[in-house]
Amino acid sequence: MDKTIKVGVIGVGQMGSYHAQIYQKLPQADLVAICEYDDERRAQAEQEFGCKGYKDFKELLADPEIDAVSIVLPDNMHREAVEIAVANNKHILLEKPLAKELEDGKAMYEITRDYDKVFSVGFLLRYDPRFNMIKKALDDGELGDIIHLYCRRNSPIVGPRRYVGASDLSMHVMIHDIDYINWYMGCEPIKVFAKNRSVLLKENGMNDVIYAIVTYENGAIACLEACWVLPESSPTIIDDKLELVGTKGVAYVDSCDHGVRFITDKKTLYPDSRHWYYVNGEVCGDLAEEVMAFINNVTNGTKSIITPKEALDSLRVVDAIERSIAQGKEVDL
DSSP, rough: OSSOEEEEOOOOHHHHHHHHHHHHOOOOEEEEEOOOOSSSHHHHHHHHHSEEEEEHHHHHOTTTTEEEEEEEOOOOGGGHHHHHHTTOOEEEEEESSSSSSSSHHHHHHHHHTSSOOOOOEEGGGGHOOOOHHHHHHHHTSOOOOOEEEEEEEETHHHHHHHHHTTOHIIOOOOOHHHHHHHEEEEEEHEEEEEEEESSSTTTGTOOOOEEEEEEETTTTTEEEEEEEEETOOOOOOOOEEEEEESSSEEEEOOOSOOOOOOSSOOOOOOOOSSSOOEEEEEEEEEEHHHHHHOOOOOOTTTSSOOOOHHHHHHHHHHHHHHHHHHSSSSSEE
């Protein structure tokens, strides 16, 4: 495939804008359209990216010129956009999770599992060198078999305030860890026990914190912690840790302090230097790697490293976490 890939970005909030900026710096990609429901934001994006703006994503997806799309919409809008994108034969990069509801996720799995175009779900940590190194160490047998794993992903309260009604903690935050844990285990999750507490976000009907214990077919257990009500003054946007104990070794990831710190009379800050930071005015990091991998898949006619089955499995665990919380007991998948 010698021609450049004509790309559209659906939804230009924070993440969608990053996607659009990354496409603009890739020589194989040509950003030709954006879609944004908000009139003011759409006008700004048209000006910033110098491309056509659509209000309705159905119109963008109907454009035969467009080869590939990033779908960066609220979780509860994913199914319709993916169904229309598949009907229009587009290559698709969908921001995680697959869907808000398991029923929608199952329907999307059915239409994408044998899809002949590229379909990828944006699980960022698959493109993070730290988490990749652990997968390789597991595959090479250096750590032996997994005995247990503990992880946490905590962040300030500014995040959930943006997602009121569209998402919640298990599917928006914890799902990152669920995806890579499923990937590491290489077998099916079979049981989940979860507890939650809702205090600061109670009026929004959202969880402050969730603890979950997931049991796998191989007997290994994973303990997950997620909280998104740290103070706004928190010095880091994500305080995440991982400890994996195997029969031959242990692996740790500690990403809270990213190796660069700023302390001024106004604040202490550990800026993100992994996910979507800027270098020389361009978006870099895991997100850029993810978008580049998508374009490379399209160019080379290869499949994404993240399969529709894996995207569905992570949603199945989220669904089990929510069921366990609701029922107050351990549930089967």
